[in-house]
Amino acid sequence: MRAAIAIVKKDLRMEFRSKESILAMWIFSLLIFVIFNFTFEVSRLVMLEIAPGLLWVAFVFSGMFGLNHSFALEKENGNLRAMALMPVDGGQIYVGKFLSVTLIMLMFEALIFPVFIIFYDLQLSLQTFKLIPVLLGGTIGFTSLGTILSAVAVHTRNQQILLSLLLWPLVSPIIIWSVTLTGMVLGGEITASFYPLLTRVVAFDVIFFTLSYMLFDFILED
Amino acid sequence: MAIPALQIKDVSKDFGRIIALRGINLSVDPGEFVSILGRNGAGKTTLLNIISGVSQPSEGSVELFGSDPSDRQNKAKLAVISHEMFLYDNLTAMENLEYYSRIYNVPDSAVRVEQVLRDIELTHRRFDLVSTYSRGMTQRLTIARALLHEPALLLLDEPFTGLDQHAIGMLINLLRKQREKGRTILLTTHDLHTAKELSDRFIILEKHRIVKDGMMADTDPDKIRNEFFSASTAGVEV
Numbered sequence: 001m002r003a004a005i006a007i008v009k010k011d012l013r014m015e016f017r018s019k020e021s022i023l024a025m026w027i028f029s030l031l032i033f034v035i036f037n038f039t040f041e042v043s044r045l046v047m048l049e050i051a052p053g054l055l056w057v058a059f060v061f062s063g064m065f066g067l068n069h070s071f072a073l074e075k076e077n078g079n080l081r082a083m084a085l086m087p088v089d090g091g092q093i094y095v096g097k098f099l100s101v102t103l104i105m106l107m108f109e110a111l112i113f114p115v116f117i118i119f120y121d122l123q124l125s126l127q128t129f130k131l132i133p134v135l136l137g138g139t140i141g142f143t144s145l146g147t148i149l150s151a152v153a154v155h156t157r158n159q160q161i162l163l164s165l166l167l168w169p170l171v172s173p174i175i176i177w178s179v180t181l182t183g184m185v186l187g188g189e190i191t192a193s194f195y196p197l198l199t200r201v202v203a204f205d206v207i208f209f210t211l212s213y214m215l216f217d218f219i220l221e222d
Numbered sequence: 223m224a225i226p227a228l229q230i231k232d233v234s235k236d237f238g239r240i241i242a243l244r245g246i247n248l249s250v251d252p253g254e255f256v257s258i259l260g261r262n263g264a265g266k267t268t269l270l271n272i273i274s275g276v277s278q279p280s281e282g283s284v285e286l287f288g289s290d291p292s293d294r295q296n297k298a299k300l301a302v303i304s305h306e307m308f309l310y311d312n313l314t315a316m317e318n319l320e321y322y323s324r325i326y327n328v329p330d331s332a333v334r335v336e337q338v339l340r341d342i343e344l345t346h347r348r349f350d351l352v353s354t355y356s357r358g359m360t361q362r363l364t365i366a367r368a369l370l371h372e373p374a375l376l377l378l379d380e381p382f383t384g385l386d387q388h389a390i391g392m393l394i395n396l397l398r399k400q401r402e403k404g405r406t407i408l409l410t411t412h413d414l415h416t417a418k419e420l421s422d423r424f425i426i427l428e429k430h431r432i433v434k435d436g437m438m439a440d441t442d443p444d445k446i447r448n449e450f451f452s453a454s455t456a457g458v459e460v
């Protein structure tokens with residue numbers, strides 16, 4: 001884990017120094033919230049219906065910023081090649097990149113969530129804590145896949161297009177389930193299907209993470 | 223007999239329909255300093271990439287110190303210097319070196335980092351971001367980064383190209399020291415005189431093959447130039 005930790009420290013240090021990802025995430029998310037809050041005159045009921053989807057749109061597009069930025073750093077001075085030359089398992093490098101992107105995204109989510117609650121005038125209760133495993137599960141699914149696919153896409157010229165093409169189809173089930181789960185919590189209607197669905201998200205996380213961990217060595221080679 | 227530092231057997235490499243290397247055989251003993259000469263497109267970079275394990279040969283085999291280049295203990299012994307910096311602009315020299323010393327598990331890393339910073343005369347700027355460095359300073363830091371973990375095998379791909387005079391002098395000195403320490407060094411270059419000054423042995427790659435493998439001591443660089451890089455086959459500065 002020594003190398004993975006070194007990578008996380010390096011990435012977080014650079015992020016806190018430049019704040020590039022977090023700033024882009026904030027601007028983008030606020031824009032979404034503002035547009036949907038003031039442009040569409042919809043009833044509160046309808047708003048409650050679409051709010052969970054908006055929240056995840058903000059998370060996921062912000063996550064794209066995070067991923068692109070994280071791998072742009074590795075591309076800039078041939079650092080990706082330096083990674084291929086490192087005397088450590090590709091899996092460790094994967095864990096390092098995965099953790100740093102995930103931590104940055106989670107930090108951002110924790111900051112933006114209160115803003116979201118205020119914008120949409122949502123009620124908080126003890127139930128709201130059930131969002132924590134939902135946000136973790138959805139975010140980890142997104143970043144575990146996004147990290148390996150970014151590493152694939154970064155070698156190509158149309159990096160961002162390729163990343164989107166690869167990532168969206170694979171990650172959309174997790175995002176759709178996360179939206180459903182978020183809706184249940186925010187709407188105060190946690191039904192019997194909540195835990196089975198959450199389990200399904202976690203199962204996909206485990207599968208994506210494990211596969212990526214094992215495959216990352218191949219990705220780093222030409 | 224000692225295990226060779228590098229043993230290449232019948233290596234060929236194609237990129238689709240493009241031929242890069244054909245039938246390469248090469249054995250390098252520990253402590254040897256070999257210059258790889260050849261025109262642009264001869265396959266020098268491809269050969270170094272195959273040796274470092276970042277690229278796989280289409281045919282043939284490569285062994286470093288008796289085992290596969292992708293083995294972890296081999297990667298720990300290896301350093302590559304090329305036109306790529308392998309540095310983060312938004313970190314200081316110190317932070318870059320500390321990061322790589324953790325990755326390479328460098329013993330006594332604080333002392334070692336200080337030492338390489340002194341070798342490249344950047345101690346006074348160690349807490350400044352790399353993005354504020356001049357090109358020459360960045361290049362020196364690239365060299366320091368590569369030598370940080372005391373690599374047993376050094377691969378240098380046209381390391382003098384684009385360096386300023388100060389950095390060239392520094393690199394030549396550092397390479398001499400590396401050689402005295404018994405490190406194995408492979409270097410590609412256009413510069414026959416520097417090659418002669420530094421290396422024991424040279425090979426010439428032409429049209430994807432090794433066309434000459436000789437000792438530097440018995441060779442006149444001007445003769446090599448006339449024989450292999452003559453004016454009629456222009457396009458190379460030698």
Ligand SMILES: Nc1ncnc2c1ncn2[C@@H]1O[C@H](COP(=O)(O)OP(=O)(O)O)[C@@H](O)[C@H]1O
Pocket residue numbers: 237240241242260261262263264265266267268269
């Ligand atoms: N990634 C690649 N894809 C396609 N062709 C390549 C690639 N790398 C090298 N080549 C080709 O292989 C040949 C040898 O290139 P290279 O090893 O870079 O030569 P040198 O370093 O001696 O100038 C050239 O014809 C080059 O165009």
Ligand SMILES: [Mg+2]
Pocket residue numbers: 266267268379
């Ligand atoms: Mg080259």
